[in-house]
Amino acid sequence: MSFTVAIDGPAAAGKGTISKAVAAHFGFAHLDTGLLYRAVGAKVLNGMEPLKAAQTLTARELEANNLRTPEVAQAASKVAVIKEVRAALVTFQRSFAARDGGAVLDGRDIGTVICPDADSKLFVTASAPTRAKRRHAELQAAGNKDSFETVLADVQARDARDAGRAEAPMVAANDAVTLDTSDLSIEAAVAKAIELVERSRSSVL
Secondary structure: OOOEEEEEOOOOOOHHHHHHHHHHHHOOEEEEOHHHHHHHHHHHHOOOOHHHHHHOOOHHHHHOOOOOOHHHHHHHHHHOOOHHHHHHHHHHHHHHHOOOOOEEEEEOOHHHHHOOOOOEEEEEEOOHHHHHHHHHHHHHHOOOOOOHHHHHHHHHHHHHHHHHOOOOOOOOOOOOEEEEOOOOOHHHHHHHHHHHHHHHHHHHO
């Protein structure tokens, strides 16, 4: 039996951590769809044309250790506005979502475009300063020297680009439950997400 959980939201809101925890709790497979765009962005930074980068993407390339850098994040956001790139990656995502045993997909347009009929939909968000603080701490731990102000500007720029793009903009699905993590610990946010998914799961089973 398949059960699809769609978790959307902006960068550094906690949706990746929450998605992994939800998948682990229920024994579902997990796909960070942002990695698809990061991997394409990384290939573009290496000189490849965006559509070709998307069409030739392999699962192995999702394991590259450079996909979390600020440069790749910005490149991912830029290629994600290209209609043909998004179309090239849709089949991969929908196939993953339909797998037996359940699946959790997190991204920007899972509940609205990729899996509009998902059994459970969450929109995980937080204030821009809160998300910038989290991302800044992550980058510092990785040795990056960017200032908080630079990281905040990057977060805001990406939000504007993701929400303002013509193709599959980042918005909460009409039937998604919004989970604001601004004032929640990661443990509390995960617990709330599991509670919401369990509620949806109980109504389906």
